Amino acid sequence: MIDEKTLADHNLTREEYDLIVRLIGREPNLTELGIFSVMWSEHCGYKSSKVHLKKFPTKGKYVIQGPGENAGVMDIGDGLAVVFKIESHNHPSYIEPYQGAATGVGGILRDIFTMGARPIAVLDSLRFGPLDNPKNRAIMEGVVSGISGYGNSFGVPTVGGEVYFNDCYSQNPLVNVCCVGLAYRDRLFLARASGAGNAVIYAGAKTGRDGIHGATMASAEFGEDIEHKRPNVQVGDPFKEKLLLEACLEAMAKNLIVGIQDMGAAGLTCSTTEMAAKAGTGMEINLDLVPQREEGMTPYEIMLSESQERMLIVAEPEKVEELKKIFNKWDLDAVVIGRVTDDGRLKVYFHGELVIDIPVKAVVDLCPAYRRPARKPAFVNKISRLRKPEMPSDLNQVFLQLLASPNIADKEWVFRQYDHMVQVNTAVLPGADSAVLRLKGLKKALAMTLDGNALYTFLNPRRGGQIAVAEACRNLACAGAAPIGVTNCLNFGNPEKPEIMWQFREAIEGIAEACRQFEIPVTGGNVSFYNETGGRPIYPTPVLGIIGLIDDINKVPSAGFKAAGESIILLGENREEFGGSEYLRLIFSEEKGQPPALSLAKEKKVQECCRQAIRAGLVRTAHDVSEGGLAVALAECAFRSSRRIGFRVKLNDVIRTDALLFGETQSRIILAVRKKDARKVLNLARKMKVPAKVIGETGGKKMEIWHRGKKIIDLKVELGYQAWKNSIPNYFKIKK
């Protein structure tokens, strides 16, 4: 009998249990209950989010595959397709930072190559608590080396991403990993167990007891007692995954595979039921045939293990031998464990006994969807009120402080631990607004970026969602790329709380609105709820991964100034906005106000103007204005130039000086162009009705900003550079 405690252990409600009984026509046994528990978990079943995710636009001219598969697929011409998706591995990374992050990378890589694509890039969005706390440093160090350890060995370059710090992540860090793959358009594979009588093949690593109930764990809040959950975290073997990649791609190229799915969350359970449900078939497997690395495993353990580096493959019986040969060539197991049936049921045998017999449709498609109550939190109105801060007496000092803020400072400490050049395609290295990958033999190229601003989303979830999309697209525009597709990772607190649900709904609607405006489809993604420890939720953190297409890689501008004596042009307008800024947070310890206003129509025009100027070959440097405002953006252009070229900028806007320097008004891009081209860029902007003006010139060894005839910033580039460069490494210096 299934008692209340067993149900609670499986994170199922009594109502859900009753539904299971109705669906299968009897009481489930414990193994079957385990199966429903993981498949109906928030992580796999999307039960709180489904009704809202429908709001995303999912169609567009580039889309080959939208949401619902392992990853989204876009057609980029020349017979090629881009396959991409983002996933979270937040909970495991808190419990066991190295393995949690490593297997996060491993999981998303498999999602990509299971579709027939070779992973060509990884980007990560990481969020931790402040670095003055040793616990947060230890988590960050573990996460970064986990990503590095897995990705580097596998041989995929980690080309970009973002790292932010806020106290709300101290007990709930965020690790979101986005992978981009490249495939031949006519060689894509889906997770379908088609064709009754076809063989079901288990390939890859052996099954152990690791990771049992990982998905269920990711679907609950944490209390103080997280130590005992460590065995729920999987252990990664990037070497095995590399072999699995090569073997799978080879079997695919030789046309030996009907359908394939990786065993990620919920392992064998998820892959068997989903593949059968999607094809409208059933499946029969014998657990005695599953390669196991531990003795005495029960059906429950085998079915729910989340051991890594495993694949489930459906193949025609006459092709099994050749398929096995390929896997053996790569020193991997590949064994037939069952067959596809036509009765719509998953039947699992163990020691000659039928231990599971359930309809796959019930498990996969009939997971309840909840329209959970949503209520605007009481604090929202309170925090949106902001008194203007007092004008600081020393703006140079404030400028230096901002440059050294870990949210703004150089992230080289992180990305130089990642191999970001393997596969020899990385044309723009980490640190720029977006990463650029060349496509060998072609003029066109790919740009990619991850972006999200949790503080904005906390203050105003709808606008935060919009800005995340706008800013990601702006990052792409700075590389001359047009956005073609979106994946997103939605990190939120406990959806059973109406306040969290309100944040979620608002953010989704904001993202959907912006995506429609930019005409970019959402092709998939991931929802991570229950990001709370001890009842304290994280800030709502939607992270957007957007892929862009570049016509001509030779025209991509650099993120840093290229030469002295070039004109600096500002596209967009400066406004007096303080809300949600890093300036306010760092200098006045206030996380308040309304995030900067955003007009999607204006934003789109600014980006289009930037893109056209780049395509015309006029732009030498392009960088978007974001955290830290105009002053920080200019400084970053100086720091990223190989000779650290300074600048002199003169501004006359009638707004407060501190807002002009550090306010985070949207829809602004800095360009540096040859002097003779400045006029052409301004003309282009005027034609497109985009505000644009020459604000200064590159050159010298200083950063100088004038406001209405008065010099307000006067700092040696080298001084700012050292503050920016050394900030994060200084936290990790080995104390002697």
Next chain:
Amino acid sequence: MKFGVVVFPGSNCDYDTFHALQNVMGQETVFLWHKDHDLQQVDCVVLPGGFSYGDYLRSGAIARFSPIMQEVKKFAEDGGLVLGICNGFQILLESGLLPGAMLRNKNLKFLCQYVNIRIENDRTAFTGAGRKGQVLRIPIAHFDGNYYAPPELLEELERNNQILFRYCDEKGNLTGEANVNGSLHHIAGIVNRKGNVMGMMPHPERASEKILGSEDGKIIFQSIINYLEKKKGKKSPGRTVSRPISPLPPLIGTF
């Protein structure tokens, strides 16, 4: 000339190296599978970067036992040119084809970044196209690149001009800061006594195209080509085959 790039399980710069040799340098290039004994009559064997066999024991420690390495050893003994890049260098050390050993980087972190290296000896098969003192900008990507050798051995390497590259700053000065992984005597690459086996930690294949940020790596490949042409008394056909370059690698290896 004909180059062979060895593929171990876990090699991940195999195609990068193949691409640089075939598509950039215009040379005939083949993959050599680790389970094979056939070197396919290549003029130069390249051991590429990566994590051969996962590198779970010690970098390069397992690869030396593979069937293909038995042939590579014979090939080297007979005077054939062998180039080991990154993990390939580590494998050459583990195989005893080059002297010394690698320790973890001094900061105990994986390092992926551009470095500057100075050519110390331009009279070898691997550096002939450069000149002594020339500074090359080439990336590294490794965890274990901190070269170690006992004092007698270091002295011997110095005496015989076996040190081909040293980490330096952009002007060629041997500063402590430039020696990012902590290698003794700033060693980034060495050659054996006979001059036909070379190992280097930086990745020349990652610095062979302008679009990637540097073309300095081509000097190493060009040196090999020049040397072989002179030795064989014939010109390399060069870039005669202009097949379209595929954005995706081909299938690798045999049963």
